[in-house]
Amino acid sequence: MLSDLKNLLDLQVADREITRLKEEIAALPKRVAAIEEQLAGTKAVLERAKTAVKADDAAKRKYESAIQDLRQKVSKYRDQMLDVKTNEQYKALQHELNFAEKDISANEDKILELMINAETREKEVKAAEADLKTETAEIEKEKTEARQKTVEDEKLLAEWNAKRDSYRSGIGGDLLRHYDRVVKLRRTGLSEVRDHKCMACQVMLRPQTYNDVRAGEQVVVCDSCQRILYFDPSTEAPTAPPS
Numbered sequence: 001m002l003s004d005l006k007n008l009l010d011l012q013v014a015d016r017e018i019t020r021l022k023e024e025i026a027a028l029p030k031r032v033a034a035i036e037e038q039l040a041g042t043k044a045v046l047e048r049a050k051t052a053v054k055a056d057d058a059a060k061r062k063y064e065s066a067i068q069d070l071r072q073k074v075s076k077y078r079d080q081m082l083d084v085k086t087n088e089q090y091k092a093l094q095h096e097l098n099f100a101e102k103d104i105s106a107n108e109d110k111i112l113e114l115m116i117n118a119e120t121r122e123k124e125v126k127a128a129e130a131d132l133k134t135e136t137a138e139i140e141k142e143k144t145e146a147r148q149k150t151v152e153d154e155k156l157l158a159e160w161n162a163k164r165d166s167y168r169s170g171i172g173g174d175l176l177r178h179y180d181r182v183v184k185l186r187r188t189g190l191s192e193v194r195d196h197k198c199m200a201c202q203v204m205l206r207p208q209t210y211n212d213v214r215a216g217e218q219v220v221v222c223d224s225c226q227r228i229l230y231f232d233p234s235t236e237a238p239t240a241p242p243s
């Protein structure tokens, strides 16, 4: 095989690896950002759960203080009932007393409801705290891994870039320009020839073109897609044994 062609094949491998490494390096911070976003979500859940507990506590204190006030009223009404002169006055006080007692009972119901809710609220806070702990540990691990992977990838990238430069310096100027142009246009600049076809664009080659590619003594370009053609004997279909 021509050394130009051999270098082009190596260059193609290097270009692919460089693209892969660059993509991987770019993807790592995104992965970390995604987990950080999840972590922020869990923090918000925990904050909401804690706020709900605080709000319930405040409400409970409000109901308790209302009950205290109402009990004082009840006691006051009872004292006043001892001193009433008329039946109307007695009835009016009785009415106020009943009303206050109903109010006490309603406030007590609300406190009970809050106490039942408190169990659920507590579970929510505990669950969110546990999630936060797990996710915090996970993100630290992911960050460390991402940092290590980035260092490794950067090292490999530098190595591949050096290889790429050396392959490029071993290829003739015109051919290299042609390769770069086709890569820019079609993402790949080389195509294997198999069964008389350009494997990249699937167009059949003329017999002379096919023979030239097989001989490997000159650079041949696909008429249809302009990729530089090469022949790999190891992928050739085995010929039938002579009978």
Ligand SMILES: [Zn+2]
Pocket (backbone or CB within 6 Å): 191, 198, 199, 200, 201, 202, 203, 222, 223, 224, 225, 226, 227
């Ligand atoms: Zn082609």
